[in-house]
Amino acid sequence: MLSIKNLHASIQGTEILRGINLEVKAGEVHAIMGPNGSGKSTLASVLAGREEFEVTEGEVIFKGKNLLDLAPEDRAREGVFLAFQYPVEIPGVSSTNFLRTAVNQVREYRGLEALDAVKFLTLMKEKMKLVEIDQKLLSRSLNEGFSGGEKKRNEIFQMAMLDPSLSILDETDSGLDIDALRIVSNGVNQLKSDKNATILVTHYQRLLDYIVPDYVHVLYNGRIVKSGLKELALELEEKGYDWIKEEVDSAATV
Amino acid sequence: MSTLTKQDPFSRLLESAPTNFTAARILAKECYLAQGIPLAKAEEYKFTNVGKKLEQNITNFFNADSFEVSEELIKSSIFEGFKGDVLVFSNGKFLPAHSAKIKGIEVSVLSEKSDLALGSIAKPEKDPFAALNQASFENGIFISIPKKAQILKPILLLFFNQANEGQVIQPRVWIEAGDFAEVTFIEQSVSLGETAYFVNKVVELKGGINTQLHYYRLQNEGKPVLEVSNIESDIQKDARFTSVTISLSGDLVRNNLSFNLLGSNSEGNMYGIYLLNGKSHVDNHTNVDHTIPHAESHELYKGILADQSRGVFNGKIFVRQDAQKTNAFQQNNNILLSDDAIINTKPQLEIWADDVKCSHGCTVGQLDEEALFYLQARGIDKMQAKGLLLYAFAGEVLEKIQEESFRTYCDTLIQERLGSKF
Ligand SMILES: Nc1ncnc2c1ncn2[C@@H]1O[C@H](COP(=O)(O)OP(=O)(O)OP(=O)(O)O)[C@@H](O)[C@H]1O
Ligand SMILES: [Mg+2]
Numbered sequence: 164m165l166s167i168k169n170l171h172a173s174i175q176g177t178e179i180l181r182g183i184n185l186e187v188k189a190g191e192v193h194a195i196m197g198p199n200g201s202g203k204s205t206l207a208s209v210l211a212g213r214e215e216f217e218v219t220e221g222e223v224i225f226k227g228k229n230l231l232d233l234a235p236e237d238r239a240r241e242g243v244f245l246a247f248q249y250p251v252e253i254p255g256v257s258s259t260n261f262l263r264t265a266v267n268q269v270r271e272y273r274g275l276e277a278l279d280a281v282k283f284l285t286l287m288k289e290k291m292k293l294v295e296i297d298q299k300l301l302s303r304s305l306n307e308g309f310s311g312g313e314k315k316r317n318e319i320f321q322m323a324m325l326d327p328s329l330s331i332l333d334e335t336d337s338g339l340d341i342d343a344l345r346i347v348s349n350g351v352n353q354l355k356s357d358k359n360a361t362i363l364v365t366h367y368q369r370l371l372d373y374i375v376p377d378y379v380h381v382l383y384n385g386r387i388v389k390s391g392l393k394e395l396a397l398e399l400e401e402k403g404y405d406w407i408k409e410e411v412d413s414a415a416t417v
Numbered sequence: 418m419s420t421l422t423k424q425d426p427f428s429r430l431l432e433s434a435p436t437n438f439t440a441a442r443i444l445a446k447e448c449y450l451a452q453g454i455p456l457a458k459a460e461e462y463k464f465t466n467v468g469k470k471l472e473q474n475i476t477n478f479f480n481a482d483s484f485e486v487s488e489e490l491i492k493s494s495i496f497e498g499f500k501g502d503v504l505v506f507s508n509g510k511f512l513p514a515h516s517a518k519i520k521g522i523e524v525s526v527l528s529e530k531s532d533l534a535l536g537s538i539a540k541p542e543k544d545p546f547a548a549l550n551q552a553s554f555e556n557g558i559f560i561s562i563p564k565k566a567q568i569l570k571p572i573l574l575l576f577f578n579q580a581n582e583g584q585v586i587q588p589r590v591w592i593e594a595g596d597f598a599e600v601t602f603i604e605q606s607v608s609l610g611e612t613a614y615f616v617n618k619v620v621e622l623k624g625g626i627n628t629q630l631h632y633y634r635l636q637n638e639g640k641p642v643l644e645v646s647n648i649e650s651d652i653q654k655d656a657r658f659t660s661v662t663i664s665l666s667g668d669l670v671r672n673n674l675s676f677n678l679l680g681s682n683s684e685g686n687m688y689g690i691y692l693l694n695g696k697s698h699v700d701n702h703t704n705v706d707h708t709i710p711h712a713e714s715h716e717l718y719k720g721i722l723a724d725q726s727r728g729v730f731n732g733k734i735f736v737r738q739d740a741q742k743t744n745a746f747q748q749n750n751n752i753l754l755s756d757d758a759i760i761n762t763k764p765q766l767e768i769w770a771d772d773v774k775c776s777h778g779c780t781v782g783q784l785d786e787e788a789l790f791y792l793q794a795r796g797i798d799k800m801q802a803k804g805l806l807l808y809a810f811a812g813e814v815l816e817k818i819q820e821e822s823f824r825t826y827c828d829t830l831i832q833e834r835l836g837s838k839f
Binding site: 212214250253256262266268304321 | 788
């Protein structure tokens with residue numbers, strides 16, 4: 164589904180991603196972990212099409228298409244979904260209108276007919292249950308004045324509405340209490356199928372108790388320096404990142 | 418004050434001005450001559466050089482005669498959904514025969530009301546154009562809403578303009594509303610013909626105790642328009658006046674808007690949107706004068722400027738020494754969509770009382786890139802996402818329009834302009 168080869172990206176002349184390689188197949192869950200500032204959000208942003216980042220090398224193939232050639236909205240329509248680490252508050256844009264516009268533009272691209280108000284509402288009600296999101300929130304402006312947890316829930320709700328094939332969740336678990344984490348994870352798990360894939364960016368092994376990954380990768384200094392199975396996350400939790408940093412740094416000096 | 422080296426272009430108009438309202442005319446003429454057309458260095462008009470524009474566009478500095486306006490034209494000019502009464506003007510002159518008779522309201526030609534204290538609200542010594550209008554307008558309209566009248570249907574002041582021999586159009590409006598009266602006005606202009614003209618409008622609004630007045634304006638003639646307007650209002654005890662000015666076009670437009678809060682617990686609200694492209698130039702100069710304690714004013718103007726358009730916002734708030742417990746709020750936010758667009762924004766607060774709540778702020782920025790990306794990342798087309806964000810930005814002002822048909826109409830115009838139909 165997704166194939167990243169030797170991806171380099173920089174911002175304002177500083178290289179942040181320095182040769183990322185990653186293969187994700189349909190049905191898989193990949194966790195990406197790593198210390199602060201290692202480039203996790205940058206990778207997520209580059210995949211979603213954030214223009215501030217300049218891709219200097221490498222390629223990304225998504226469902227047979229060159230992802231980097233597509234505008235952000237077309238990537239979303241093709242099925243890439245990014246749950247933002249920091250969802251943006253947009254005053255004056257009603258959550259419902261926004262979502263209806265988004266859903267219908269995505270549907271149009273995928274050759275599906277637009278949903279009328281009634282059908283849209285029905286779909287919304289169904290997906291709202293998934294993340295136990297309150298209708299009241301959705302009558303407000305998009306994310307405006309939402310608590311951290313509400314924002315994260317809203318991201319997963321949007322994901323449910325847009326039915327993506329590749330979901331990238333950037334620290335969706337950070338800041339959630341256990342109840343909220345359970346709800347969010349439950350939503351993600353219900354959306355999982357053998358046709359879609361998930362990339363979880365996280366600092367905490369805790370999330371991986373709820374959404375069990377097939378693979379765990381460690382991103383450090385713009386590169387994936389270690390990959391393993393879910394046990395790697397436990398090891399990281401126990402030992403931290405220093406041992407990996409040392410491994411990498413000593414290898415570099417040799 | 419300015420000493421003109423050239424002859425003042427309006428001097429012949431002033432000489433041939435009507436002779437009714439004698440005292441008011443004489444005073445106004447003196448005031449005009451003392452001030453003259455503001456020159457480039459005149460502080461009040463430094464970003465909006467009306468004189469130069471007049472020189473470039475106007476050759477015949479006489480009042481344009483009124484012209485025949487057909488019923489079909491009137492009908493087709495009234496915006497969709499409007500359910501109210503229409504008062505029609507041709508080149509600033511009131512046309513009673515084409516206008517509605519509104520039950521419970523006195524409407525007449527202003528020049529028949531010779532005992533009126535013309536210029537007692539929009540004082541000619543304060544602005545040269547107000548003075549020019551007072552000295553040389555013809556005809557005009559007088560509207561009087563009696564005490565306790567609740568006028569439920571909005572009144573549309575529909576101005577048809579077309580250069581006609583003379584190229585000067587000087588509407589003069591006097592509105593008085595008695596104690597406890599409630600009324601809503603909508604002002605709109607229709608531009609005909611291809612020859613340039615100069616509109617110099619004065620509206621005086623006189624309210625009573627507890628009067629509730631709404632004055633909405635749409636500036637959307639879609640043709641090069643050169644206009645100066647002075648709208649001024651006295652607001653008495655417990656009264657609330659709200660003005661909303663929606664400017665969507667204008668070659669050179671200068672809106673002077675003044676509220677004088679004269680009674681305790683009075684409230685003045687000024688809202689505006691200017692959504693400009695091409696080389697449009699719209700200047701909103703507002704003035705709120707708090708003269709007494711316990712009054713409130715709220716002001717919010719928002720600008721979206723594309724291409725080489727230019728916006729000016731100047732917001733004066735004057736809180737006099739006696740005006741303790743004043744609440745005065747002012748906000749001006751702008752989004753520049755091009756490197757060539759310009760906004761000059763300036764709050765001007767003069768506060769002489771010590772126990773007041775005043776706040777002001779102005780911002781000038783670009784479209785929020787993070788928000789734009791967020792919307793795109795959800796599959797929304799970039800142009801449409803921009804439209805959505807800009808529409809949301811303008812929406813805060815739009816929702817201040819209480820008259821639903823007019824709000825819907827403005828909403829549609831703005832959405833069309835922003836390409837954000839959704
Ligand atoms: N807009 C930007 N301008 C300049 N530098 C940036 C920008 N965005 C990110 N960076 C830098 O890129 C590096 C990687 O940041 P990124 O946000 O991708 O890290 P991260 O792994 O997601 O960290 P965290 O775990 O704290 O979320 C950091 O050094 C950061 O300072
Ligand atoms: Mg991050």
